[in-house]
Amino acid sequence: MENVVEVKNLTHYYGKKLVYENLNFNIKRGSIFGLLGKNGTGKTTTINILNGFLKPKAGHCYVFGEDSYNLSPETKAKVGFLIEGHIQYSFMNIKQIEKFYSAFYPKWKKEPYYELMAKLKVTEDQKISRMSCGQRSQVALGLLLAQDSELLILDDYSMGLDAGYRRLFLDYLEEYAKSESKTIFITSHIIQDLEGFLDDCVIMDYNSVLLSMPISEFKERFRKYSFNVNGDKIEMHKDNVVKNFEQIKNKIVIYSFDEIEQIKRYLGQKQIHFSEIKEMPMTLEDAFIGITGKY
Amino acid sequence: MFASIMYKEWLKIRWTYLGGAVLGVFIVFEIFLNLGQIIEFNKANSVWNYIIFQKYLFYSDFQFLPAFIGLIVGIAQYFPEIQDKRLKLHLHLPMRENNLLLSMVAIGTVLLIIIYSFLLIGLSLVTLIYFPYEILVSLLNTVLPWIVAGFVIYFIAAALFIEIRWARRILIGVIAFAFVSMFYYYMGYDSFNKAIPVFTIIALSLSLLILLSGYRFKRGTK
Amino acid sequence: MLVKTSRNILILFVIFVLAIFVPDFYWKIFEKNIRAPFVLYSPVIHDFIISKFDDKTMVRMDNEGNLLTRDEYEELEPLFFYRQIVMTGKMPDSLDGMEIDIQELRRNNFSYRIKPDAIEEPFIQLYPLLESKSGRAKLEMPDEFIRLQNRCEFINCESNEVVEDLSETFSKAFTDIGFKFPAAKIFGNPTTRKPFDEGYFITDSAGDLFHLKRVKNKPYLKKVNRPNGVNVKYIVVTENERREFYAILVSEASKIYLISYNDYEFINTPIEDYDYRVHELMMRGNILYRSFTFSSDDMIRMVVTDREYNKIDQYDEEWISRENTSAGKFSKMVFPFTLSIIDAKEPFINFYFLFSDTRALIGIFISLIIAVILYLRKKIKLKFIWIDYIVILLTGIFGLIAVLLVRYEE
Known part of the structure; x- marks a missing residue:
């Protein structure tokens, strides 16, 4: 299958501060791809690079085969872009903004936009600046739907939205993506909403990628174990087996992709005397926090 | 597409622009009333003499008007673009980035040409009520640098707002302030007659400064 | 490409402003007051x-x-x-x-001054033609101003309209005497604060000189015969009660003449080396002598004559001009050129360049070295910044400051 977005060995610094090094991922045509991670892990940086609003220090990023820093107008027309915080031209009202954008996109469809707008309790001459955050998100979404772009790039669609609007947003997106086989690139720091929505995802940490796999696989394979240790001091480290851990007095919780038997063997090799080891049930959110850490 | 950009720019500017026009009309009208009063209270011939040989500028209230209009139009047009880095939306439109930026400047420039012409026509009519065309010609020669200063301030506002780094903004601001101050160096009417072509060329070239700022915005925004 | 142009424009813009303001600041700090004796x-x-x-x-x-x-x-x-x-x-x-x-x-006792910036000073070409024999003790500002374009037009100030009868009478006098419209230059004192009125001395488009007065509302117009080769550059109408000469005339060749009340005879003055473009001229007279003093920023000359303008004595003094003080010499090394939009000798705002000489190479060389060191340390490829070097080569320290302030963009 053809890749709509290819990210190769992407490396970026802000001054001397490393954002990430050698980031790699591809987004297949027709797939929904999520870039997840806590705030400050470089999600928006990636989006900016992808849209040509930042020149990476090293590496490449291709959108429809073009270097993302120099996108042609034709390619830009194929990409719908949601800026973090649903930023739009807030000095316009619903009608004005639709009229404005329609001239730029040959495939513009105003029906889905006005359908969506009809559900909002706003008047046609109400400026976007005087709308609620949720309403603004719907305007931005409506414009994206009307643009009918092949690739949607959504930077933190969930920002500032309560659960209802987040749901609504995704419902529309999902329907849109399925019926028209669009490619969607989405970033978020809230994973549970995206369960069953994403085809692929990359979870980022400060300076590195934590994992890259479909969410279902992540949910399936990622485990949480707890056990007790004796009073002697035990130092845990993250490695191939232990993806993350928490230690409160002599109770230890570890997160891993490995089965319980392998964990026992691992602890044995490290000469950690454990007792009462058991696997604990996890929601997707728990798993996400588990892998990204609480801090 | 250009028409659509024009529409957007107009939506941003319109109230400021109309406000500037109202202020301009007010100032031209005030110049008209003042002139009537001066001529009423003095003999017309001594007013002529004062204007021609003492180089009294009866239109000196007009002096900072074009600069002020250029400034507020620049703010109205470019400030919303940098709020929340909204310029990204503009640059994402399916046109070449340079064309997108220059379109904005071109639209503002045309709007300024319209408002300045309109005000100059008003000022000219007021002048011709009381004075022969010689005085009008010297008025136009003298007002022209102020008009050019208006465009300079507008172009600089564009480059300044789009620029992302404060150090560069301060540099552009200080240099531009020094430059604009030259337009208000006054040695009597007509004193810019020789220099104005070069000043105008420099001013027009400043319209391209937005491209460097735009490039830096695109390359380095966070 | 356009972005590069944009950067180059910004650099040139910065250089332009620096070349005006930096030398100006420099002289504000280092200039010593040198006043002519x-x-x-x-x-x-x-x-x-x-x-x-x-x-x-x-x-x-x-x-x-x-x-x-x-x-x-x-x-x-x-x-x-x-x-x-x-x-x-x-x-x-x-x-x-x-x-x-x-x-x-x-x-x-009298004195008249002619400054170089007064010679080309622009004036709106409308002049009040005072009544010179009104029969009143004080002069009065007339109700009309004259315009000498296609004819001699009187414009009433109150109504802003042409006064036909006056215009016709005067225009006829002009054509009769052979005046070629439009007037080129008009010299006079359009004020009522003078003891009497001698109207205007006017050159026509052929360069001939005329004397116009309004006498009892009728034109007094005389052609002034110039000696061969004397072309009028500037005239100061004196209107002095001694009525010795109507006016001081500066010719295109920088010679000074007096136009005598005796049938407009040109009186020669023994002044040499005067140049109206650079010198400020002061003519003084008293009961015994006449003196002509002219000075620039590094010299003064005074020529004393008797009342018949025969030279008696001459005083010359020179001093070190600002340019040749140590601060001036240093500035010649630092600044390859300086720019000012004003010049004390000129009535117009313009671009007055003052170029240095070979001494400027020192400053340019040092500026280039600084740029090379800074760019080498940053390991910047020549293809990005070759234009910076050219800019520094041409504009020295201004270019250096400009390219450092407006850094190259990859």
Whole structure:
């Protein structure tokens, strides 16, 4: 299958501060791809690079085969872009903004936009600046739907939205993506909403990628174990087996992709005397926090 | 597409622009009333003499008007673009980035040409009520640098707002302030007659400064 | 490409502003006040006496350099300082065999100044033509201004309309005498604060000189015959009650003539090396002598004549101009050129470049080295910044500051 977005060995610094090094991922045509991670892990940086609003220090990023820093107008027309915080031209009202954008996109469809707008309790001459955050998100979404772009790039669609609007947003997106086989690139720091929505995802940490796999696989394979240790001091480290851990007095919780038997063997090799080891049930959110850490 | 950009720019500017026009009309009208009063209270011939040989500028209230209009139009047009880095939306439109930026400047420039012409026509009519065309010609020669200063301030506002780094903004601001101050160096009417072509060329070239700022915005925004 | 142009424009813009303001600041800090000496011709000792500033104190001396007290100095020129001399009772009864009458003395003192920036000063070409024989003690501003374009038009100030009858009468006089419209230059004193009115001296489009007055609402228009080769550059109409000469005339060739009341005869003056473009001219007269002083920023010359304009003596002094002080020499190394939008000798705002000479190479060389070191340390490829080097080569320190402030973009 053809890749709509290819990210190769992407490396970026802000001054001397490393954002990430050698980031790699591809987004297949027709797939929904999520870039997840806590705030400050470089999600928006990636989006900016992808849209040509930042020149990476090293590496490449291709959108429809073009270097993302120099996108042609034709390619830009194929990409719908949601800026973090649903930023739009807030000095316009619903009608004005639709009229404005329609001239730029040959495939513009105003029906889905006005359908969506009809559900909002706003008047046609109400400026976007005087709308609620949720309403603004719907305007931005409506414009994206009307643009009918092949690739949607959504930077933190969930920002500032309560659960209802987040749901609504995704419902529309999902329907849109399925019926028209669009490619969607989405970033978020809230994973549970995206369960069953994403085809692929990359979870980022400060300076590195934590994992890259479909969410279902992540949910399936990622485990949480707890056990007790004796009073002697035990130092845990993250490695191939232990993806993350928490230690409160002599109770230890570890997160891993490995089965319980392998964990026992691992602890044995490290000469950690454990007792009462058991696997604990996890929601997707728990798993996400588990892998990204609480801090 | 250009028409659509024009529409957007107009939506941003319109109230400021109309406000500037109202202020301009007010100032031209005030110049008209003042002139009537001066001529009423003095003999017309001594007013002529004062204007021609003492180089009294009866239109000196007009002096900072074009600069002020250029400034507020620049703010109205470019400030919303940098709020929340909204310029990204503009640059994402399916046109070449340079064309997108220059379109904005071109639209503002045309709007300024319209408002300045309109005000100059008003000022000219007021002048011709009381004075022969010689005085009008010297008025136009003298007002022209102020008009050019208006465009300079507008172009600089564009480059300044789009620029992302404060150090560069301060540099552009200080240099531009020094430059604009030259337009208000006054040695009597007509004193810019020789220099104005070069000043105008420099001013027009400043319209391209937005491209460097735009490039830096695109390359380095966070 | 356009972005590069944009950067280059910003660099040139910065250089332009720096080349104006940096030398200006430099001189604000380092400039020493150099004032031209003040020279008078003493009718007592028949020699020049000079006063000048030595740093901040006024020094007075005779032409041999002997210091004089203020009283001694003023007593040597009782015609110039007559108020003070009369007050102290030291006025001699006679000078050069001429009896001194204070009234006469006062009546004969005059001075006129011609500054280089006045010569081309722009004026709106509308002039009030005063009635020179109104029969009133004081002059009055007329109700009309004249315009000398296609004809002689009188425009009423109150109505802003052309006054036909006056215009026709005067235009006819102009055509009759052979005046070629439009007028090229009009010289006169459009004011009522003068003892009497001599109207205007006007050159026509053929370069001929005419004298126009309004006498009892009728034109008085005379063609002034110029000696061969004398083309009018500038005229000061004197309107002095002694009625010796109508006007001082500066020719295109920088010669100074006086237009006599005796049938507009041109009186030659023995002034050499005067250049109206650079020198400020001062003509003084008193009961015994005439003097013509002209000066620039590094020299002064005074020529004294008798009342018939025969040369008596000449004073010359030169001093170190600003450019040749140590600060000036240093500036020649630092700045390859300086730019100013004003010039004391010019009435227009314009771009007045002052170029340095080979000394500028020192500053350019140092600027280039600094740029090379900085760019090498940052390991920047030549293809990005070769234009910066060219800019520095041409504009020295200004270019260096500009390219450092407006950094190259990859």
